[in-house]
Amino acid sequence: MPVRDIASAQPDRPAGREPRRPRLYVLDGLRLIAALAVVSFHWAGVNIHPEVWGQTPQTLMPTVHRFASYGWMGVQLFFLISGFVICMSCWGRSPRDYFTSRIVRLYPAYWVGIIITTLVVNFAATVRAARKPMSISDVLTNLTMLERPLGVTEADGVYWTLWIELRFYLLFAVVAVMGLTYRRVLAFCGIWTILAVITPSVDSKLMDTVFMPQDAPYFIAGVAMYLIYRFGVNPMLLGVVGFSWLYAQNRLHITVGSYEYEVHHNLSWPVMAAISAAAFLVMLAASMGALNWIRWKWLTVAGALTYPVYLLHQELGWAMIRWGRDHGIAPFQLLALCLAVILLLSWLVHRFAERPLSALLKRLLDGAKVSLPKSDPPVRHG
Template identity: 70%
Template sequence: MSTVLQPHPAPDSNALSDPASAPAAQGRVRRPRLRALDGLRLVAALMVVAFHWTGVNRMPEVWDGIPQKLMPELHRFTAYGFLGVELFFLISGFVICMSCWGKTPRQYFTSRVVRLLPAYWVAIILTALVVNYAATARNRAHLTVSDVLTNLTMLQQPLGVSEVDPVYWTLWVELRFYLLFAVVVAMGLTYRRVLVFCGIWMIVAVVADKADLELLEMFAMPEYAPYFIAGVAMFLIYRFGVNWLLLGVVGFSWLVAQNKLLGTRGSYEYSTMHSLSWTVMAGFSLLAFGVVLAVAMGAFDRIQWKWLTVAGALTYPVYLLHQEIGFALIRWARDHGMGVGVTLLGTLAVVLLLSWIVHRYAERPLSALMKRMLDAPGLVLHKADPPVRPRAANPERKTMDTAGPAR
């Protein structure tokens, strides 16, 4: 999130007024970077890591036993680590709206490609090597070359190909959100248009389950739409100031989200192999909404610890690399007689180091290179066809053309 952040009016007696009445001069004031969001991204990533490493009981081959018995106290908390995904989506709605405000569709496309693909491609290659060749890999799936190449598109799920790493399923969710939001970007982002987009999407998401139309459900994403929509509304609060309409969007989104958690619970109980509390899930969801909303309203503007920026940058590589590679490291450590605590801390240290290496020596240079390529003048889509390139005359072709048809 290197975008320069725009201001919002400080809450006062007129804070619940129409944002359109805010003075234009306020748009020229710069506020500090939202490092608190970087910290929340790190929290979300570590929650997901903890869930996969210590919250899932359905893969006893990783620990040579189930985490619920090996680390019962820790497992009680990490069994709910999957809620970090919902926090990711909430933050994503905020950040995407923030990062593309005032940008052209081309700039929006470039920013998303540059942000997602370089680290993802490197993670695909590293994970595929571990899955296919590491002696301690959880499941020697023997990914084919075609499997790996298809995963490079990030469209393996609609193409019916298994992910190189199961955690990549969330990327397909993110891509659909980016595609939906691209419609608003193409129209030009304004307060009114974004709000209309949120309203239409919420209505479609709520009715999609009953419409019995797979295509509609695929793009409406009923289970996850409330988080993205709430995140977008929170950015509008951050940029334009709080008002009752935006608070209503956030509150309504949470009401829908808590209902969808009833379905989410069942899918994760399959992994934990025991019941999960809806009360805990809904409580964490409410807390996540409240914290991100507090960030939007400026409650954490004083948090400017620079290490949070580094942590935020490592979040994506950590997410991409932690599962299959982490499982292989855990099995290796356990095979060498290491205890649970040492195994977890050692595996986390290796994954963090690997993520930093990927970010520093692969993601950053590849992103810069890709941005230069995508910004090249030759990639501009002109409204009219470009001039036809002249071709040199071919004497042989001319002779054949004037000789008449072959007999």
């Protein structure tokens, strides 16, 4: 894609909607890859729950485990995609449309996932013995998606990433409310990068919560890649993406410790850096139009299923694995069976719960008109 004149191509005024562009099927494909990577990590990479398989996955299937132990990096790919998509889906929309779209996107499938996971955790005989049943109060708190800041255990451990997504949406709302333009979004990327970089040295819990130094480079790079997709590639945007990747590698040294605890062995930094670089390069290629030849229609369905798959796969997957193990199903056949069940259940959730609930919630939010008085009425005395 040719370099464009920055001064003429990126106006300061909020841009209206352009004619609808062809769907980026590659994003659906990348969502699928990210989801399957995370699934593989929790089913075959995690060694801290030997009660699921009866022994550690590393002992049971060492070759699969070796690859699956890096599956957690699918989360970083999700964050890259999220940064890109948030810009793409909200450009030219009003602030109200922005908030409505984010609520409708996150909550309906999440609520269904909470219900299903709670039933599994509280009532499935094959659930991990180490997991305590959830109280009604915990379930209700989880419905807000604010369970982590409120100090309540997530219904499913994978939901920790949703709190990060929610914070990103709130942070991006700052520029979305002003109206999205090239210069404003680029300034947002630069200011967030600076604040995220200095946050660890400030030792402020509030700044750490708001600016998310561990995860910021992925969102920032995704946003910059959308600017490349919309306005064309230029040295400034490539610099933002490149710096974000360099910054992300620095943070890998910090984040990898928790995952090494889960897999019970060291992870290779060169492998992690290579996976991260591949994710950045593929997303960059997509933003520059190099992957527009990917137009497989089935990816649309696959992309729609990734969110329910992510929400449902861990606790339910572990329960199914333990059931299959108790019934003598071989490990690889059991993995295939569990994946098939999760995909089918995810399709049912998407088709019969997420879609109608999203449509209903959107109608309710679009129809809600909140009018506030311009000023407080005068107080009468005596």
